[in-house]
Amino acid sequence: MTGQLYHCSLVKTCNWTMRVALGLLLLLLGLCGSGAQREEGGLGEVGEINEVQVTAPRDAVEEKTEQSTKQTVPDIWAEVRALRDMLVELKVYVEILQRENSDLQTRLSSTERELLVGKSRIDQLERENTVQATELLSLETRLTATENKASDLEKKNADLQTRLSNTERELLVSKSRIEQLERENAEKPKVAFYTALTDAGYVGPHNTDTTLKYSKVFTNIGNAYDPATGFFTAPVKGVYYLQFTVCGNHTGLMGVFVFKNNQKIIYNVEWKEDKLYKYFTKSVVLELLAGDTIHLVLPSTHSVFDDGDNHSTFSGSLLFPL
Missing domain, CATH: 2.60.120.40 (Jelly Rolls)
Structure with missing residues (x-):
């Protein structure tokens, strides 16, 4: 989705750049037409002045018109060259943007594929996690049962230990009594x-x-x-x-x-x-x-x-x- 938005923005930028270039060309053509009109209008005005002011010298008017024409024509061509250079730069920039756009498209496709793989892996992990959660719940239940059984066994073991201790004490008493009886029997005359x-x-x-x-x-x-x-x-x-x-x-x-x-x-x-x-x-x-x-x-x-x-x-x- 982000790649698509970026692509749309890039396309809009290129369109805007092309519109600017087209506008500059139209401005250049307009300047060229305006300069020509100024040149023609100046000559007409000189003619009218020559007709009205008969006293002005002809050579002065011609010199002034020539200087105005020479000054206007170089300025227009300089602007045309500047606009051409800008247009070339814009074309180069547009090509660079297109290449970058192509690279971004490739990276976007790769990223989208990786995203799909990631989503698939996430789904798989979620399923595995669900299975593991079920197994964990089962293990917890079994562990609880085992702990309860262990607790019961510990109690029984404690009881057995107590009984064993009592039995051992009784056994010691019995052994002591047996030894005493054996000593008494050994000392007792046998007839x-x-x-x-x-x-x-x-x-x-x-x-x-x-x-x-x-x-x-x-x-x-x-x-x-x-x-x-x-x-x-x-x-x-x-x-x-x-x-x-x-x-x-x-x-x-x-x-x-x-x-x-x-x-x-x-x-x-x-x-x-x-x-x-x-x-x-x-x-x-x-x-x-x-x-x-x-x-x-x-x-x-x-x-x-x-x-x-x-x-x-x-x-x-x-x-x-x-």
């Missing part, structure tokens, strides 16, 4: 034994009460049981669990006494009428002082049976110290 009576078969009946010596020792942790005497001696004060099994394979009485130190605390007996195996098992929980003894006694006229199958046994262990 357990398991024995069987004999491989000889029948034991008894005897005329007197007889201490049973369980000679087959399978377990004797703490060495609290003595197979040579048949006595279990409590190494520490505590609560002990004791158990015995009696087998009979002979007609008659089968049974045992249980003694704590020299005190009889249990008497278990069975009557057996045939020669088939017969069993009974008893157990007892006793509080013993360090040094207290437990042993089993076979009453007189009673018998028990044992062989390689370990039918009659005696066992015990420390439940906990006191």
Whole structure:
């Protein structure tokens, strides 16, 4: 649009210049005609003066007319030459303006093409911008959702950290307690034994009460049981669990006494009428002082049976110290 306005202004300038040149030419022609008329009129006036003033010399009039004509003609030609030079300059200026106009037209066309390309690029960028704005909105929505999720995860993580700290403290307490129990357990005496009576078969009946010596020792942790005497001696004060099994394979009485130190605390007996195996098992929980003894006694006229199958046994262990 600006190029078109500039082109119109340039055309108007050229037209105005041509009109000025044409006006100058018309002025030149008018001057030429006016000079000729002055020359003719002067001669007529001289003639009239010659007729009226007979006394004026003829030579003087002719001289004056010649001088006037010589003076007027050179002035006109000088103006004509000046106008011609101006016209040439105007033509050159017009050519320059035309060339500049042509260059401007070329530049204008190039600029308009670039403008069209620019507009097309702007439209493309606007479309891309619209797409990017949509994507940005989608990303912002996703980012908001992600931030909310991250916030929830942070809260959960904080809760887990708290729980983990509590668990770690509890674990430390548990480890400390376990170590304490392990130390106490390590310091705690370990007492357990398991024995069987004999491989000889029948034991008894005897005329007197007889201490049973369980000679087959399978377990004797703490060495609290003595197979040579048949006595279990409590190494520490505590609560002990004791158990015995009696087998009979002979007609008659089968049974045992249980003694704590020299005190009889249990008497278990069975009557057996045939020669088939017969069993009974008893157990007892006793509080013993360090040094207290437990042993089993076979009453007189009673018998028990044992062989390689370990039918009659005696066992015990420390439940906990006191």
